[in-house]
Amino acid sequence: MSAENAAVNFSELVNKNKQTLARLKETPRLLLRRRDGEDLVLTTAERAEQDRTVVSAATRMLVAMARHEPGSMELLLDILPDAFPWVRFLPDSDVHAFAVELVDTMRAGESIANSSVVAQMLIAWQHTAEAHADPDVRAALIKDHDEDYGPVPEPG
Structure with missing residues (x-):
């Protein structure tokens, strides 16, 4: 608070x-x-509605900018590390995927007045960045796994 x-x-x-x-x-x-x-x-209900109006307006502006303005995706990719410093640990292709998913999820969440979907998406991406930041976990993620362990049994 x-x-x-x-x-x-x-x-x-x-x-x-x-x-x-x-x-x-x-x-x-x-x-x-x-x-x-x-x-x-x-x-108060009035304050909650004001907060929702502000978040909705900011979301709609970001989505419109990202979808319609030439070069906006590059700008978004440039500012993401300022807004979310942990993206520095993501591979470049994941940073782009994160940017696209962020805009799409914000738009979808705003359309149903549910910001928790955006919060959950951000948490998931942050955990992905944390995994890439840990050298041991990163090595396990990028290691080629030639061996197929077969079908996974149904939970017991």
Whole structure:
């Protein structure tokens, strides 16, 4: 959470709900810390809709630029290491594949108002970069495997 967001224990919302909710006038979001579960974020419906509008607009602009502007894919490939430093560990062909998948997934996720698909895709690509960054894992990935181990049995 950024400095502009406040954090409170979930019990404060339960025990002092008016005072806790009044804090939403001072901050866009409240982080509700929970002892027995995942923390929650509380915001107003208006703020959530504003956030969605901004993300949607940025996504549509990026997709339109990437699909229609000459040289935009080269620009996207140039700026990816600034936005995602871990792409430096990916082979060049994977960086291009990542850029294409990022634009396509952002477009698809925006069309169904589901940003979690983009988050999951980013996590998967980051893990791929981590594998390439580890010399032992990378060696195993690029090693020629001439031996066929046959069909994989059904899980038990």
